[in-house]
Amino acid sequence: MSIVSKWKLIIFATKDRRLQKVSRQVITLLCNYHNEKTGQCNPSQLRMANDLGVSDRSIRNGLAELRQLGYIDIIKKGNVGLSTKYSIDFNLQEKFFQATGKMFPNDQEKFFLRTSLRTYLEEDKIKIITGGGGG
Numbered sequence: 001m002s003i004v005s006k007w008k009l010i011i012f013a014t015k016d017r018r019l020q021k022v023s024r025q026v027i028t029l030l031c032n033y034h035n036e037k038t039g040q041c042n043p044s045q046l047r048m049a050n051d052l053g054v055s056d057r058s059i060r061n062g063l064a065e066l067r068q069l070g071y072i073d074i075i076k077k078g079n080v081g082l083s084t085k086y087s088i089d090f091n092l093q094e095k096f097f098q099a100t101g102k103m104f105p106n107d108q109e110k111f112f113l114r115t116s117l118r119t120y121l122e123e124d125k126i127k128i129i130t131g132g133g134g135g
Contacts (some may be wrong), residue, residue, distance in 0.1 A: 002034040005090040006031040009071075012093035018069060025052050026062035027071055028087055070095075 013019060013027045029048050034041040045063070049056045063086075066072045070092055075085040089095075 002036070004036065009088070009090050012096070013071065016069075020062065020065060021053060022052070022058045023062040023065045023071075026059060027052075027066055027088075030066075030072065030086055034088055040085065040090060042085045044083040047083075066120055 003089045008030055010028050013024050016024075019027075026048060029043065029051060030041055045059045049059045052059070063072070067074065070089055072089065073087045075087050077084055089114050
C-alpha cells in the first residue's frame with residue numbers, strides 16, 4: 001500500500017469516534033510497521049507497548065477494538081516470543097463512505113493531499129518532488 005493509503009486510513013481512524021485513543025495510536029503504529037514491499041505487518045505487542053508508553057493490556061484492548069471494527073484482521077496468531085501477523089484494511093474508509101452514501105469528493109481529496117500529506121512529509125524532512133506546479 002502507498003503512503004497515501006496509509007495516511008488516509010490514519011486520518012479516517014483519527015476521526016472515528018468509536019475508537020478509543022489507544023486504538024487510534026495502535027492503527028497508526030501498524031500502518032508505520034506495514035512493509036509495502038512484502039505486505040507484512042508483525043510488530044510484537046511488547047514492542048508496540050514500549051513505543052506508545054502503555055501497557056501490553058492496553059495494546060491488546062486496542063487491537064481487539066480495531067479487529068471488531070474491521071480495521072485489522074489477524075493472519076497468524078503469534079506464540080510467546082513470536083509476533084502476530086496482522087492484515088490492515090486500507091480500503092475501510094472507502095467501504096464506510098460507500099455504505100453511508102458519503103464519499104470523498106475529488107476536490108476534498110486534492111486538498112487532503114496538498115495539506116495533510118505535505119505537512120506530514122515536511123515534518124519528517126522528506127522533500128516531495130513533483131512533476132510540475134508544486135502542489
